[in-house]
Amino acid sequence: xxxxxxxxxxxxxxxxxxxxxxxxxxxxxxxxxxxxxxxxxxxxxxxxxxxxxxxxxxxxxxxxxxxxxxxxxxxxxxxxxxxxxxxxxxxxxxxxxxxxxxxxxxxxxxxxxxxxxxxxxxxxxxxxxxxxxxxxxxxxxxxxxxxxxxxxxxxxxxxxxxxxxxxxxxxxxxxxxxxxxxxxxxxxxxxxxxxxxxxxxxxxxxxxxxxxxxxxxxxxxxxxxxxxxxxxxxxxxxxxxxxxxxxxxxxxxxxxxxxxxxxxxxxxxxxxxxxxxxxxxxxxxxxxxxxxxxxxxxxxxxxxxxxxxxxxxxxxxxxxxxxxxxxxxxxxxxxxxxxxxxxxxxxxxxxxxxxxxxx
Amino acid sequence: xxxxxxxxxxxxxxxxxxxxxxxxxxxxxxxxxxxxxxxxxxxxxxxxxxxxxxxxxxxxxxxxxxxxxxxxxxxxxxxxxxxxxxxxxxxxxxxxxxxxxxxxxxxxxxxxxxxxxxxxxxxxxxxxxxxxxxxxxxxxxxxxxxxxxxxxxxxxxxxxxxxxxxxxxxxxxxxxxxxxxxxxxxxxxxxxxxxxxxxxxxxxxxxxxxxxxxxxxxxxxxxxxxxxxxxxxxxxxxxxxxxxxxxxxxxxxxxxxxxxxxxxxxxxxxxxxxxxxxxxxxxxxxxxxxxxxxxxxxxxxxxxxxxxx
Numbered sequence: 277x278x279x280x281x282x283x284x285x286x287x288x289x290x291x292x293x294x295x296x297x298x299x300x301x302x303x304x305x306x307x308x309x310x311x312x313x314x315x316x317x318x319x320x321x322x323x324x325x326x327x328x329x330x331x332x333x334x335x336x337x338x339x340x341x342x343x344x345x346x347x348x349x350x351x352x353x354x355x356x357x358x359x360x361x362x363x364x365x366x367x368x369x370x371x372x373x374x375x376x377x378x379x380x381x382x383x384x385x386x387x388x389x390x391x392x393x394x395x396x397x398x399x400x401x402x403x404x405x406x407x408x409x410x411x412x413x414x415x416x417x418x419x420x421x422x423x424x425x426x427x428x429x430x431x432x433x434x435x436x437x438x439x440x441x442x443x444x445x446x447x448x449x450x451x452x453x454x455x456x457x458x459x460x461x462x463x464x465x466x467x468x469x470x471x472x473x474x475x476x477x478x479x480x481x482x483x484x485x486x487x488x489x490x491x492x493x494x495x496x497x498x499x500x501x502x503x504x505x506x507x508x509x510x511x512x513x514x515x516x517x518x519x520x521x522x523x524x525x526x527x528x529x530x531x532x533x534x535x536x537x538x539x540x541x542x543x544x545x546x547x548x549x550x551x552x553x554x555x556x557x558x559x560x561x562x563x564x565x566x567x568x569x570x571x572x573x574x575x576x577x578x579x580x581x582x583x584x585x586x587x588x589x590x591x592x593x594x595x596x597x598x599x600x601x602x603x604x605x606x607x608x609x610x611x612x613x614x615x616x617x618x619x620x621x622x623x624x625x626x627x628x629x630x631x632x633x634x635x
Numbered sequence: 636x637x638x639x640x641x642x643x644x645x646x647x648x649x650x651x652x653x654x655x656x657x658x659x660x661x662x663x664x665x666x667x668x669x670x671x672x673x674x675x676x677x678x679x680x681x682x683x684x685x686x687x688x689x690x691x692x693x694x695x696x697x698x699x700x701x702x703x704x705x706x707x708x709x710x711x712x713x714x715x716x717x718x719x720x721x722x723x724x725x726x727x728x729x730x731x732x733x734x735x736x737x738x739x740x741x742x743x744x745x746x747x748x749x750x751x752x753x754x755x756x757x758x759x760x761x762x763x764x765x766x767x768x769x770x771x772x773x774x775x776x777x778x779x780x781x782x783x784x785x786x787x788x789x790x791x792x793x794x795x796x797x798x799x800x801x802x803x804x805x806x807x808x809x810x811x812x813x814x815x816x817x818x819x820x821x822x823x824x825x826x827x828x829x830x831x832x833x834x835x836x837x838x839x840x841x842x843x844x845x846x847x848x849x850x851x852x853x854x855x856x857x858x859x860x861x862x863x864x865x866x867x868x869x870x871x872x873x874x875x876x877x878x879x880x881x882x883x884x885x886x887x888x889x890x891x892x893x894x895x896x897x898x899x900x901x902x903x904x905x906x907x908x909x910x911x912x913x914x915x916x917x918x919x920x921x922x923x924x925x926x927x928x929x930x931x932x933x934x935x936x937x938x939x940x941x942x943x944x
Binding site (some may be wrong): 329330331332333417420421423425428429455456457460461462463464519522525526528529532533535536537542583585608 | 647678679680681682683685767768771772773774776777779780805807808811813814815854858859861862864866868869870913
């Protein structure tokens, strides 16, 4: 009996030892198909969707993978179906802006306001295509760059531009630069790193899903934003020194460029409900966001007047709390209300009438 | 026997004059900017790179470029200006910036010399190596704030660098790589050049250039040029485009590429009805020194500006 017990104990120790050695070999192996498979089959995180860009800082990668509330993405890196081949019989509408347009709180692409707009407009004219070119966290600077590099080459008939929220953050970051280079930085997608040599029992680590120190969990803001250590007093000074002038300049530039290229431009002010603040980063800075959003809405109105661009003034349009998921993002109900309001402006301003496109 | 002092002075002055007016290569080297020290530049999230404020480029004794606090070459100038002063903004690449030229011999400086300094202000916003993508970006996101009355768009031929590089893409992402590190030296302690920081592709031999040219197009250039002109028009800013000289190509392929850019620019000049200066209309332009070319182009531009009310 004693001998059997000792033999069993010896066998168990031997097995554990062998397993430990084998686990360490596996973990430290450079080529291990099993681990590589974990890398490729690991759950998609938000950063997998974005790619660095020379002129726009970042964009959604072409055919980027989908995850909940993100995607599907087409070959242009836009959320939604592939754009149609250009045709003079079809009206192409491109919706630009940040996460409100992209629909970061809409699980299905069909719940985003651009898609709902398409459904509404197609009731009277089936030959209308709406492209959702919104990208989460885009400021007016990224939208302007995207307009030039990606959108104008699509020869849009109508460009709808909704902006305001994301431009608040550059205003309270210190050392303001009007090209937002104080706010954004160049970046590269972080590489997955193989784990450090394991201390302790490797045998049990081998089965863990979080085997790797996975830097791709970093949020987009930390990857594309300049290193920033929170300085509340400096933020107050910065915000009080920086007006909405740069935002207004970018919206005006956007409108001039799009109209000059022959597109009709419809400007949209950002609808928001401050009482729905929930994000930790925003909550202590509520004054900046409330004031900034109102100033940016004023700027959009001013540009619409200067350029004779139609305006969908949605700042205080939606007051139903069930239409919002947070301060600026909408539920499917909110997206529907937005789409209806924008569709009304499109029809009221005869933007769907045929126009001669510039050569 | 020692030569007289006056002879030495005359000899020194003659050497200096010869050096300043020494003809650059007849053909423009598109990669000139790539050899510049990376320490004179810094990465930018929208322009690939930009001039580093306070940087200094010493070309030779008596000839250097200093970068002001705004990241532009030349004297410090303020955003605010006299209401009565009309500002001319010169945007473009290496020729506008004036690689190798003393400050007073650059195109913007020579333009200012030909204008009434009490009525006009000329700013050098050229950056070595900038293609039409970067020029359009920096104009719309930075220099618009400086309220130019006139913009002069130069160095359209800089896009040839992209047109002659393999795997052409309209956003020029085949040409540029993203500069993310701050260190100025590589792991071997060698000081990096700008090209090593930002270029991932360059034109190859003649056959590769031919293949690359066949695979590229001028759509991006046209979109970028129209973008600038439309913004300018929206703000009542007058625009002058300088059409490049196609014979400045280093070989027949480059010449063809520049000619294609000229044609594209001329189409836009016609449809947008903007003023232009055609470098091919300047007699003997190809055989001039860099300073002489700058002066000739400045002369043509100033003729137009002086007619403006």
